[in-house]
Amino acid sequence: xxxxxxxxxxxxxxxxxxxxPRIACGAVFGPDRPVILQLLELTPVLSxxxxxxxxxxxxxxSTLAGIECTDKAEEAFDRAQAIFLVGAKxxxxxxxxxxxxxxxxxxxxxxxKAINDAASRDARVIVVGNPxxxxxxxxxxxxxxxxxxNWSAMVRLDQNRAKAQLAxxxxxPVSDVKKMxxxxxxSATQYPSVQHATIGGRAVRDVxxxxxxxxxxxxxxxxxxxxxxxxxxxxSSATSAANAAIDHMREWFLGTPNGDWSSIGxxxxxxxxxxxxxxxxxxxxxxxxxxxxxxxxxELDDFGRPLFAKTVKELEEERDAVRDLLGS
Ligand code: NAX
Numbered sequence: 001x002x003x004x005x006x007x008x009x010x011x012x013x014x015x016x017x018x019x020x021p022r023i024a025c026g027a028v029f030g031p032d033r034p035v036i037l038q039l040l041e042l043t044p045v046l047s048x049x050x051x052x053x054x055x056x057x058x059x060x061x062s063t064l065a066g067i068e069c070t071d072k073a074e075e076a077f078d079r080a081q082a083i084f085l086v087g088a089k090x091x092x093x094x095x096x097x098x099x100x101x102x103x104x105x106x107x108x109x110x111x112x113k114a115i116n117d118a119a120s121r122d123a124r125v126i127v128v129g130n131p132x133x134x135x136x137x138x139x140x141x142x143x144x145x146x147x148x149x150n151w152s153a154m155v156r157l158d159q160n161r162a163k164a165q166l167a168x169x170x171x172x173p174v175s176d177v178k179k180m181x182x183x184x185x186x187s188a189t190q191y192p193s194v195q196h197a198t199i200g201g202r203a204v205r206d207v208x209x210x211x212x213x214x215x216x217x218x219x220x221x222x223x224x225x226x227x228x229x230x231x232x233x234x235x236s237s238a239t240s241a242a243n244a245a246i247d248h249m250r251e252w253f254l255g256t257p258n259g260d261w262s263s264i265g266x267x268x269x270x271x272x273x274x275x276x277x278x279x280x281x282x283x284x285x286x287x288x289x290x291x292x293x294x295x296x297x298x299e300l301d302d303f304g305r306p307l308f309a310k311t312v313k314e315l316e317e318e319r320d321a322v323r324d325l326l327g328s
Contacts, residue, residue, distance in 0.1 A: 003034035003065040005120070007080035009111065010087025011039035011069075012048040014235065015128060018242035019084065024056050026063040028082070028249045034065035040076035040087065041069070073114035080119045082253070084245055085111060085139065088129025090236075098321050101131055105138050105325045112139030112327070121145060124252055124290060127153045128245055132186050133265050133279040134318040140267065140279075141327035149291070152252070153265030155182040155190065155281035157237065157244035162192040162222045166199060169218075170207055176200045181283040181295075182263040183304075184311025185318070190281060191307040192222040196298060215303065255288025261295060262286050271296055272308070278315045 006023055010016050016039075022028070023035060037056065041049040049069045056067055070076050077083065088107060091100045108127070115123065123146060127136035132153040140151040159182050167174040178198050183191040194204040194214060208214055221228075229237045248264065256262045261283040268274040271282060271294055284292040300308055319326075 001033055003036045004029055004082060005036045005038060005078075005080045006082045006084070007038040007040065007076045007119070008084045008086060009040040009073075009076065010129065011037075012041050012045050012052050013087060014238035015086050015241045015245070017052060018239045019086065019245055020052065021056060021059055021061075022242065022246055024059060024064045025061040027246050029063075029253060031063065034063050036066040036068070037064070038068045038076045038078065038080055039070070040073060041071060042087075043071040046071055073111055074118045077111075077115050077118040077123075080115075081123055082249060083115060083119060083123055083125040084128060084249070085125060085135070086128045086245070088135065091130075097131070101134060101318055101321050102325075104129065104131070104135055105322045108135040108138040109142050109325055109327075112142030115139065116143035116145045119146065122290070123150060124249070125151050126245060126248055126252075127151075127265075127279075128241065130186070131318060133281075133315055134322060136265065136279040137267070137277065137319060138322055138325060141277075144328070148267045148269075151267055151279070152248070153186060153279045153281075154241075154245055154248055155186045155263050155265050156248040157241055158182045158186060158190055158192060158222055158225075158281075159263040160240070160244055160247065161225045162194075162218075165218055165221055166194070166197070166204065166208070169213070170199055172199055178260045179283065180263065181261060181298075182281040183300075183308045184281050185315050186265065186281065187311075187314060188223045188227075189311040189314045190223060191304060191311055192219055193300070193304050193307075194218070195301055195304055196283075219307075251286045252292065253288075253290055254286075256284070256286045256292075262292070264292065266292070266294065272300075274312055275316060278312070278319060280312065280315060
């Protein structure tokens with residue numbers, strides 16, 4: 001089988017270090033699809049990246065068909081068919097979210113242009129680096145050669161966190177929890193909705209009768225989980241973030257399991273009255289051929305509507321903060 005070219009930025013960072021060995025070992029594209037890894041890092045981090053390269057070789061995975069390490073975006077994205085944009089500047093101490101957005105906007109503008117010039121026209125891109133929805137919006141605005149439907153932001157970690165909370169609460173296996181939707185931004189305003197979710201085939205609200213838990217602590221726990229991990233570990237989620245990026249890309253390429261949904265941040269075409277272009281978390285079903293169908297016929301209830309409106313408003317504010325940096 002023809003190898004697939006996979007680019008990963010920030011590959012020597014915490015998420016990258018957890019992510020690239022699993023891609024190399026077949027976790028995304030399956031045990032029969034060889035991969036060529038094209039890894040991008042900042043120049044001062046190239047030596048650490050060389051260490052990652054040596055470790056990847058030492059895993060000796062049968063699916064690894066090549067590794068290229070570089071500090072040049074065009075080389076990393078050259079003919080890439082799957083692209084993980086992980087590298088970003090972390091939020092500095094006391095730094096405002098809007099300043100971080102502008103700092104990172106520069107990175108995603110440059111990388112969007114490089115993807116446009118160098119990547120395969122059918123490349124699928126996931127943006128992990130925060131603020132991932134708006135970074136995705138910036139990058140895609142500079143890449144007119146790559147169709148909008150090929151761009152995405154990662155809300156999968158939120159979906160996995162929500163499923164795990166529901167499984168723990170009901171002492172059921174996580175595989176029993178289906179159709180967990182993450183609406184909006186990957187931030188503390190996101191709306192993790194159980195309205196259409198099921199546990200063992202039954203509506204969540206029929207299985208979990210503790211309304212206060214569902215409406216208050218469940219939502220807060222999912223929204224604040226990233227902060228709770230930083231408080232406990234002294235560092236942000238890395239293994240679970242890498243795992244979520246793998247789940248996101250695997251389902252995009254190979255399909256959503258039957259009866260379930262994949263929550264993905266995708267560019268709005270006007271769905272659910274979200275302003276066109278905003279990259280917004282919605283439930284989808286991935287067909288297994290690199291395309292997905294947005295679940296379009298849901299009606300959010302009175303509880304969910306204002307929560308969705310709030311997170312969409314935040315996405316609009318983030319877009320407005322970088323409007324001058326957007327391409328055509
Ligand atoms: P690290 O700081 O450990 O690693 C980031 C790496 O990116 C560094 O090695 C750095 O040298 C590299 N880098 C920075 N600018 C670059 C550029 N222009 N080109 C190439 N490489 C570049 O952070 P890590 O913990 O790996 O997190 C990476 C990003 O993921 C952060 O923005 C973080 O906020 C975000 N996250 C997103 C999540 C999500 O669910 N969407 C969850 C986890 C994580 O918080």
